[in-house]
Amino acid sequence: MQEQKLYGRRDGAVGHLVFNNPAKLNAVSLDMWDSFVSILKDFDADPEIRCLVVSGAGGKAFVSGADISKFESERANAEAQVRYDAISKEGYESLYNFSKPTIAKITGYCIGGGMNLAACCDLRYSNEGARFGVPAAKLGLGYGFLRIERFSRIVGLPRAMEFLFTAKQYSSKEAYDMGLVHGVAADAELDAMVDGITGAIAQNAPLTIALAKAAAREIAKPESKQDHKKLEKMAVACFDSEDFKEGRRAFMEKRKPMFKGR
Incomplete structure (x- = not known):
């Protein structure tokens, strides 16, 4: 039986949305967005769920961006890109407008679309080995206004411009120093850090x-x-x-x- 590339699970009052495509560093393809929106709707409608944690399976990546191997079939031209943008935008906006607190638990690579997802969350925590970047300029992609605006509100416009112009990757320490993440923990301690936050939220x-x-x-x-x-x-x-x-x-x-x- 094929494993789901994206799934939701409940842990008491906490909902978990997990990207489960570790062989591709949790890269996101078009078919995953429908499941994404459906899981969010279920959690948002459940009065027992007090907050949501978004994470990536495998320990090497939160989300490494879009699945580039699918670009020929999903984003080969402007028309296909319009369709892709509409579907992915629904996913990002569903997360951004989720009525309860959302937490990005970031391990490893948080790149491109992963940065968009993290920016849609209210809180962000990472392990020490996390890497952050927006490689659009290395791929020739057009980055939409809403994504740049949302990211700029978190780190400031000058820093966002550096991300976009250089397409370089930043360490977890750099991410913390610029306010991109709220906390950084060793691999073995990240779960406890996030559990402490969700526990505090759930009892309020x-x-x-x-x-x-x-x-x-x-x-x-x-x-x-x-x-x-x-x-x-x-x-x-x-x-x-x-x-x-x-x-x-x-x-x-x-x-x-x-x-x-x-």
Whole structure:
């Protein structure tokens, strides 16, 4: 039986989306994007899932980009590229707009499309051997505005330009120093680092976290398009929630709160 190149699994309140194509350093082909969107929709609709971790199997790569061996069949000309972009864009936007916190757990190569995926996540953690790069200039690819804008918001426009102009790879230390990743750990300690983050998120109030994430997404928009009324309604819902009552009671009773997301 052929293994799935992309799969989702649950670990308590944490959803995991795993790129499972280690023979090709978890390179992504067109057929993987449909599964990607479907898995995200399932996790987003599940009230028991509090956050999502995106990772790559095999230990050598998070995602090494698009599967170049499929370029002749999937991206051979401008028309084919338009189709590919539309399908992959749906995947990236589904991850970016996922309503719960998303964490990229990066081991090894995080290149091209892998960088796009990581940039769509809220938090990013890597092992010490991780490598980061955008090799579009070495392949003659056109890099879309949205990808450059999103990446620039994380590392700053000057650093993003260096990535794109030179197509060089950067170490995990360099990535940490520029704010691309939130933390770096030894191989044996990365899982524990990420588990600590997901554990903290999972025990906190889901409505409050949803508001924080929604606010972050609105902040990223031009001011004229920001929906402040939506955020105000979400804030009111927090104060009217069972979780707010539980939080107050738990504080007074000196115990950990048991939040339900309502």
